[in-house]
Amino acid sequence: MYHAPGQGRHFNPFSLDKTYYGPYDETTCIAWTDDSKCFAVGSKDSSTWVFGAERWTNLIYYSLGGHKDAIVGCFFEAGSLDVYTLSRDATLCVWECDTDPEGLLLPAVPVGGGRRQGPAVAGVGGAELQPKPDVVRGKVEPQNQNQRGGKVKYTRTGRHFFNKEGDFNELTAAAYHRGNHLLVTGFANGNFHLHDMPDVNLIHSLSISDQSIESISINSSGDWIAFGCAGLGQLLVWEWQSESYVMKQQGHFDNMVALSYSPDAQYIVTGGDDGKVKVWNTRSGLCTVTFTDHSSGVTAVTFNATGYVVVSASLDGTVRAFDLHRYRNFRTFTSPRLAQFSCLALDPSGEIVCAGSRDSFQVFVWSMQSGRLLDVLDGHEGPVSGLSFSPTQGLLASASWDKTVKLWDMQDSWKTKETLRLSADGLAVSFRPDGGELAVATLDGHITLWDHARAAQTGSIEGQHDLHGGRRELDKVTARHSAKSRAYSTLCYSADGGWVLAGGQSRYVCIYNVKEQILVKSFEISCNLSLDAMEEFLDRRKMTEFGSVALIDEGAGEEGVALPLPGVKKGDMSLRHFKPEIRVTCLRFSPTGRSWAATTTEGLLVFSLDGAVVFDPYDLDEEVTPVSVRQALRRGEFTVAIVMAFRLNEDKLTLEVLEGVPHTDIGVVCSTLPPLYVEKLLGFMAVTLETSRHLEFFLSWAEQLLSLHGHKLKARSVELLPAIQSLQRSIQRHYDTVSKLCEWNRYNMRYTLALAQQRGLKRQAETETGSDGDSDTPSASDDQLMEGSD
The missing domain is CATH 1.25.40.190 (Actin-related protein 2/3 complex subunit 5)
Known part of the structure; x- marks a missing residue:
């Protein structure tokens, strides 16, 4: 237990106060009382311990049994020391305490005052050192159990089972709202129950999916309940009183590998190893639509020039085009022989679709209008790893593992126009936004810049030293030496073409100045040590006389260390556990030039210039104030x-x-x-x-x-293109909002006018009928009323 930092500034604000020992296995949950005088700890050894935050004379620790499985949740009742405990076998125990929180007594303070932690220890030079933190050992001694005069005592007043007869369902998550006395429990089959406490009355029971519910949270008012499913990457917010969804979001439950910005930068499309294509709103961060037509991992995605069509390539041998108006797959492009597509490119007009193959070393060309295969471009001797269309010319660049970049003339004969020789295997290729330059990332960690018109190399950026950091757990070399085998696997130009953004097998994304060919800044995308290739140095605490603990095979059980198979990058799925390696799979700059996005092991990250205010004066003198x-x-x-x-x-x-x-x-x-x-x-x-x-x-x-x-402004259209696209995005967003409002207002006005006209006709008909007396024959006003009603 630590003292948390307060409002003031202190030299060491986060200080250890006490250490508690009690459970014999891993702790699974912690719950505090309302007044923070006590807290309860649940454990995998099926016991729950109640500890005092201070050394109360009548409560130091108390052990609660009664369960046969690991504790999932423990909760205090509002304003009391009564405890609810839930175990994994869906058992609820109700524990009643014979003492109120006000009945907890502090020990008598000896004359001279001071904390009860003991006298201060004299240090060097007569200075006083801080006393050591208290250690509370929860060891149940039999003689103390018989002599509990005046001590706090718990009694189990109820035991409830959520599992039906013959239907065993594992309880995985629980949450409790003290104000509404609402208990929410989640199960491994996706069901959740709502109970009213302390009578344990079932409010309702529903199912959100067929995957296990991993976490539950209730908002402060108790109206909304949030559920998290790790198996699907799903987040659900449920309003239990009206039994309706407030929000339902589902991310990629596998690695994201590709992304692309829409032309107005309002949306981002991503593709993952789970075969899903998702469209995200950049302002809200929420997914708007999900396409699940692919049967294997998606390797590349892109928008067309209008922003209403998304094209994706997959390892299932298909390239699919999706319509964002009707949300359907309206084109499916296939090859004569089954091929695994690893990269994708669309020409500026959106009429030609090209995809590179990983196994047949070919580039396939289709027509977007007809869906026909137009041509197959042969010439590479290795897997095609990258494709890029020139924004200004009918030129296609393809990078391959055969250490070449080929330029194809897509306007004339679809034949090889030029072949650029590389120093190592080509991994990624990108044209500058004005089409005047080509950047290629190679396996030796270099980024080479080419003038494709003259087929001449104009520059080279050595990026091996910038991919520093991140030795893997099983590496026998330091992080500095392991960086020599890393390379950039994705790159892109900024919107104005002055910068190159590169990422790969590292937790850093580097941005380079193209003109000076120097590193400007590196962005650290994560500091999560649960991912592999994060730590810089070998941890001496894990060193034994036989070497590193990570390299010692302790057996095939769950306690053993998982040694991956050679060549496995993303984790061996046959092992019981593994750590995913941190990496950047795709980078894209926003067309507006104000942000860029990256798909990483941590998910989709968006970096923006608009997040903070920076004082950057221009041409300043003393008179300008x-x-x-x-x-x-x-x-x-x-x-x-x-x-x-x-x-x-x-x-x-x-x-x-x-x-x-x-x-x-x-x-x-x-x-x-x-x-x-x-x-x-x-x-x-x-x-x-x-x-x-x-x-x-x-x-x-x-x-x-x-x-x-x-x-x-036409003369500087390339430099001003990001600003123009940003302006177009803002106007389009306002247009969408205002047009919906106007359509709603027009509908309301038409409805009001029609209703008023109908009532006027009805009133007129009643007046004429009253003046003529009762008549069986319909009058002209009756016909008008019928027409008005129609």
Whole structure:
């Protein structure tokens, strides 16, 4: 038990207070009382121990039995020391305490005061050292059990079994809400039960899946219950009073291996070894649709140019195209002979689909419109590991393990245009966004840059030293030497083409400057030591006289160390347990240039520039201050105020200046802005439109900027493409939101008008009928009423 850090600053805030011993096996759960005076600990040895947070005279420790299996959960009742314990064999025991929390007594403090931990120990030079933490040993002695005068005593008042007759179901998770007296239990077959305590009345019993429920949590009000299933990677939030889903999310239950951004950067599509293709919303982080048509692992995914079609390649020998309007698989591309597709590429128009084969060393070309196989490109002598289309030309680059990159002319004859020789096996290939350069990652840890027009190498980045860190548990060499055998397996250019992002068999993602060919920054994607290839040095605590514990085979039981088979990278599934190795499988930069994403052993990670405010002034001098900016704004010098605000580069000040410009003066201000600040204002508009409520106001700014300076911006279209795409994404998001609202309002208005018209016709008919008296023949007003009703 530790003292947790408080609000103040201390030199060593997280200090050990007491150490408790009691259970003879692993502890499985801990529960505190409301006033934090006591806590209960459940164990695999089927016992539950109640310990005092202080050394109470009438309660130091208490052992509770009564179960025949491991304890899954233990919970205190609100405002009392009564305990509920649940075991894995679905047994609930109710324990009643004869003492209230107010009845716990502290020992008498001796004269002179101080903590009861004993006197301070004198240190070197007369300084006082902190006393050692208390050790509470829960050893049940028979003579103490007979002499419990005045001590706390527990009595088992109830025992309940959740399993039906002949139907054994293992209990795997439990949670208890003290305010509502609600007990939730989850089972190995996916069922969960809700009981009202302490009468143990069943509220309802439902099933969420056929996989084991691993964890349960209840919100503070007790209305929502969250369930987690590790087997499916599923998260479910359930509202038990209305018996309805609040949220249901399911991730990849196997490794993610591929990802791609949509053209407007609003969505990310991922593919995994579980054969699923998932589309995620980048703003909410939630999965919007899942496609399960593939029967084997997905190796590559990509969006088409419109963003409404997702294409995926798989090891099952198919390439599938999915429609995001109707959420269906509308095209399936196959090869004459069964082939395992390892990479995928679409041409800029989205009409040609290319996939590289792992076993036949060929590149297959299909038509998106007809689904026909157009051609098979032969020439590689090893598995095809990467494909990339040039954004500006009809050129396809294919990297292979045969140490070559081949350039195919897709417009003329679909034949090899050029062959680039590499120093090692090619692992990944990527074109720069303007199509002027080609980057290739090779097995020796290098990234080579090529001018494909001249077939000449323009640069080389040595990345072996940047893949540092991460010796595996069974490695006999240090992390520094093991990095020599690592390489980058995925890379991509930034949106402006000035940077290269690379990742592979390491926990680091490196970003390089293309012009200088130097490392700018490395991102550590995880510090989770439960993954393999994370630790830097050999742990001396695991060293014995026979060598490392990890290399000593202690038998085939569960306590033995799992030695993987040679060549196994992701873990030997025939073993009882293994540690997955940390790695980066795919990297992609956002089309807006504001973020990038990576699929790793930890899942899908998204890094963004918009997460924090960074002060980065531009062309600053002494006259440019926030006071002078506001003074220029009050004088009506709007152009000067905008330029000075951009030179300070503070977003809040820039937003204040722009919102201070009258709506009628937007066109005049835009026409007088220098070209450099037009580009800055355009990028600022794209970011501001994401969150601003003044939609029409900022759309007027964007319209005036593009209409007045569009011909000047065309010359720098490649550099401004990320800002334009970011602006398009913001406008599209607002369009989707507002259009739904407008459609709903139009429907309501049409319904209201139709209802008013019908009531008017009915009232008119009643008036005419009342004046003419009772009549059996229908009148003209009756016909009008019938027409209005139709």
